[in-house]
Amino acid sequence: MNTPHGTVRRARRSGPRRLCAVLGAVLACVACMGATHAQMQASEVQVKAAFIYNFALFTNWPADVMQADAPMVVCVTAQHPLQAALEKLIGKPVRGHRLEIRKLNDSTVAGCHVLVFDARTPNGVRVDPAAPVLTVSDSPKSQRAAGNPEPMIALALHDDRVVFDIDAVAARQAHLQLSSQLLRLARTVQ
CATH class of the missing domain: 1.20.5 (Single alpha-helices involved in coiled-coils or other helix-helix interfaces)
Structure with a gap:
């Protein structure tokens, strides 16, 4: 027992x-x-800023556009929500160039390698489709306000994840070569 x-x-x-x-x-x-x-x-803004940094890493510009020892210039429209997060990336290396962030206070994109804008807000920025400027919007192309440039890469939030869509035709028209790795990671490629 x-x-x-x-x-x-x-x-x-x-x-x-x-x-x-x-x-x-x-x-x-x-x-x-x-x-x-x-x-x-x-950290949504930090994640989007990191995506933009990686877009620059995985894009090739024509040789005459990226001069040796010149900075890689990322331009961001005024009062853009990603501005502060992008500024934390200043000085980081991008394909042998130092990253520089410039706030656009007018519609001039001369000297910009990457343009970050909010497609929903009219901003008056004009980009020649043949200019070698990687255009990135932090909103889907479907929400683009009239007069805004057509983004080559459009960031979006889907199921609490940051995703992106690529317009490869627009990138080729601007003489930019997007890495096949980048194209594979995109949600959609046109």
Whole structure:
């Protein structure tokens, strides 16, 4: 008879321990998921800025456009939500060039290698389709305001993930060569 009581005692002791271990694991998972969700929301602009940096890394400009020792100039329209996040990338290397961020206060894109704009807001910026300027919008092409340039790459948020669509025809027209790796990662390529 001692045997069944001994078994019961061990089961009673291991039950609370097991319950505490399971509850601890569940609480740790919930805390981790909450922190990840908050981080995703807080860093959408940083993620988009990182995408733009990588777009520059995976794009080839004509040799006469990218002079040796000249900076890679990313122009961003005034009061753009990504401006502060892009400025944190100043000085980073891009294909042997130092990254420079320039705020556009007018419609002049001369000297820009990448133009970042909000397609939903009319901004008065004009880009010659044959100019070797990579145009990037942080909103889908379908939301483009009249008069805005046609983006070659359009960033979008889909299921809490940043995705992008590429207009490869527009890139070729501007004499830009987008890496096949970049094309494979795009949600759609036209």
